[in-house]
Amino acid sequence: MSQRSERRGIHVDQSELLCKKGCGYYGNAAWQGLCSKCWREEYQRARQRQIQEDWALAEKLQREEEAAYVSSHSSSQTQPPQSHSQPSLATFSKFEEKKTNEKTRKVTTVKKFFSPSSRTAPKKESHEGKTPSPSITRQSSIETDRASQDFLEFLKTLQKPGREIQKQSRAFIDSMGNKKMQDLSAEELSECVQDFYQGMSDRLLNHYKGSSEKVDRVMDQVEKYIMTRLYKSVFCPETSDDEKKDLATQRRIRALHWVTIQMLCVPVDEEIPEVSDSVVKAITDVIEMDSKRVPRDKLAFITSCSKHIFNAIRVTKNEPASADDFLPTLIYIVLKANPPRLQSNIQYITRFCNPSRLMTGEDGYYFTNLCCAVAFIEKLDAHSLNLSPEDFERYMSGQASPRRQDDPAAWLQSGSLFNPALSQIHQNLSVLSNLEKRQQQVMEGAQSLQTELAEWQDSVAREVQEILERYPLEIKSRASAIDAENVENDRLPPPLQPQVFAG
Numbered sequence: 082m083s084q085r086s087e088r089r090g091i092h093v094d095q096s097e098l099l100c101k102k103g104c105g106y107y108g109n110a111a112w113q114g115l116c117s118k119c120w121r122e123e124y125q126r127a128r129q130r131q132i133q134e135d136w137a138l139a140e141k142l143q144r145e146e147e148a149a150y151v152s153s154h155s156s157s158q159t160q161p162p163q164s165h166s167q168p169s170l171a172t173f174s175k176f177e178e179k180k181t182n183e184k185t186r187k188v189t190t191v192k193k194f195f196s197p198s199s200r201t202a203p204k205k206e207s208h209e210g211k212t213p214s215p216s217i218t219r220q221s222s223i224e225t226d227r228a229s230q231d232f233l234e235f236l237k238t239l240q241k242p243g244r245e246i247q248k249q250s251r252a253f254i255d256s257m258g259n260k261k262m263q264d265l266s267a268e269e270l271s272e273c274v275q276d277f278y279q280g281m282s283d284r285l286l287n288h289y290k291g292s293s294e295k296v297d298r299v300m301d302q303v304e305k306y307i308m309t310r311l312y313k314s315v316f317c318p319e320t321s322d323d324e325k326k327d328l329a330t331q332r333r334i335r336a337l338h339w340v341t342i343q344m345l346c347v348p349v350d351e352e353i354p355e356v357s358d359s360v361v362k363a364i365t366d367v368i369e370m371d372s373k374r375v376p377r378d379k380l381a382f383i384t385s386c387s388k389h390i391f392n393a394i395r396v397t398k399n400e401p402a403s404a405d406d407f408l409p410t411l412i413y414i415v416l417k418a419n420p421p422r423l424q425s426n427i428q429y430i431t432r433f434c435n436p437s438r439l440m441t442g443e444d445g446y447y448f449t450n451l452c453c454a455v456a457f458i459e460k461l462d463a464h465s466l467n468l469s470p471e472d473f474e475r476y477m478s479g480q481a482s483p484r485r486q487d488d489p490a491a492w493l494q495s496g497s498l499f500n501p502a503l504s505q506i507h508q509n510l511s512v513l514s515n516l517e518k519r520q521q522q523v524m525e526g527a528q529s530l531q532t533e534l535a536e537w538q539d540s541v542a543r544e545v546q547e548i549l550e551r552y553p554l555e556i557k558s559r560a561s562a563i564d565a566e567n568v569e570n571d572r573l574p575p576p577l578q579p580q581v582f583a584g
Contacts, residue, residue, distance in 0.1 A: 224374060228309035235302045242288055246281070250303060253277050254310055262314045267321040271432035274307070274315075278435060297437065304435050305375045312374040315433060317425040326424035333458060334419045339476050339483055344466040345409045350397045351504070359393035362386075364418040371421045376434035379426055380444045387447040390414060412454045427452060 232250075236243030262270060281303060285296040308315075317323045342349065351357045366386035370379045390410045394402035420426070430448065431439070439445045457465070463473035475481040 225309050228306055228375075232302055232306040239299070242285075246299065246303065249281060250306060253307065257311060257314075263319060265318075265320065267315075267318050267323070267428070267432060270315050270318060274311075274433050275436065277307070278304070282437075297435075300435050300437075301377055304377055304433075308376060308433055309374050311433075316374075316429050317422065321428070323422075323425040323428050326428075327422050330424050330455065330459070331419060331421075334416055336477055337416055337458065337461060340416055340461075340466065341483060342413060344468070344483075345413050347410050347413045348398055348402075348406050349393050349410055349413070353396060355396050356393045359389045359396070360414070360417075363389035363393070363414050367414060367418050367420050370426055376430045377438065379430055380434065380438060380448060383451055384444055384447050386414065387411065387443075387450070408450055408453065408457075411450055412457055415451075415454050415458065423455065427455065 233247070236247050239246065257273065260273075265273075278300065282296060282300060285299055286293075289295045317327075342351075349356055349360065351360055363386045366382045366389065370382040370386075373379050373382065387407070390407060391402045394406050394410060398406075415423075439448060463470045466473065468476075472481070472483075476483060
């Protein structure tokens with residue numbers, strides 16, 4: 082099978098990552114393939130059309146109500162009143178009036194919410210000293226306090242612009258606190274934050290005379306401060322279905338646990354220590370993404386994960402990695418990691434990250450590829466893995482496995498190719514098997530030595546006994562001294578002493 086046919090279900094043309102409008106920026110599946118700029122323009126136009134349709138409906142209902150009122154009033158003047166019809170007519174008129182007022186109030190509320198004046202109203206209210214909601218003024222965490230302190234330290238370096246940035250940021254936080262964020266949809270929360278980003282960015286561009294680097298540096302700090310304060314209120318909001326999508330994605334990845342590295346055509350050899358370390362680091366990064374509050378920090382972990390993937394491919398192939406190699410490997414990493422709250426994190430980055438980061442640069446490229454990887458996992462089928470539909474269904478239902486069931490060693494060996502835990506288990510079992518064999522050899526040698534020692538002891542005892550029988554031991558009496566019986570030895574002369582004579 083050729084390399085091209087092997088990748089027919091995974092390959093993604095790089096042009097498919099760009100915005101469908103052809104603006105050159107990276108698109109996003111959450112924005113229907115558009116970049117954040119084009120999506121906002123489409124959203125604004127759709128919102129204006131909806132407002133116009135609501136107003137047209139309200140005016141139509143009002144005209145019908147006026148016509149009905151005039152007709153009923155004129156008929157009541159020309160005809161004598163009847164006692165049995167007056168209560169019915171009055172009740173009908175009150176019902177129609179209540180219905181019209183309700184629809185008019187709804188349209189007016191929508192108009193006020195989306196009108197430009199509503200964006201400046203919270204700023205005015207913040208100067209009036211309104212108390213923010215408890216969700217914003219509750220006890221700040223250590224991370225929130227640290228972000229606020231870092232933000233103030235950074236603004237000190239900007240002097241006069243810093244004071245204005247702090248003023249606008251605090252006013253925005255207060256305005257969000259005054260709103261009932263639990264009643265706002267995720268799109269409405271995103272629109273509020275993105276409007277603030279856009280307004281702040283425009284003012285900074287005018288101040289710095291178009292210096293995009295300085296503007297990006299300031300906007301990064303603004304994003305860190307704003308989103309750290311609003312994180313618990315806007316991450317996975319109750320009005321969204323993010324949590325439901327998280328559970329569906331986790332179940333989907335767990336159901337695909339049988340997918341092997343060969344099925345995805347991943348050019349990675351985990352037997353190489355450096356490659357194995359890079360794979361583990363990539364998995365760790367994509368999991369640690371959930372622990373961060375700031376969208377930019379989450380993007381940083383995605384970028385770090387992607388760089389570890391490129392390094393693993395480069396070491397394996399001894400050449401620079403290509404985009405065609407990167408996406409299958411990223412899918413493989415996501416399947417192995419099964420990151421917590423993956424959909425919520427993607428939606429959070431999409432809604433509240435500085436749009437310039439998602440449209441251009443390596444952060445935007447890697448994030449777009451992650452979205453493609455998740456979309457591929459959700460639509461994974463037999464054709465994508467070069468399997469027959471029957472085998473795919475059996476693997477998904479758990480009735481069969483692509484690995485051999487009758488040979489545990491073969492199962493562990495094949496499983497080690499896509500799971501480092503199974504690889505470690507396989508190595509430990511191999512070491513234990515070798516130790517068991519060596520221990521058995523030592524025990525057999527010890528028993529043999531013990532038998533030989535017993536036999537040697539018996540043979541030595543027999544030889545000693547034979548020698549004793551052949552040559553019996555005779556113990557003779559002790560010989561007495563020459564003068565042992567002399568009782569007058571004290572009268573003997575002293576012994577002779579050597580004498581020296583001079584010659």
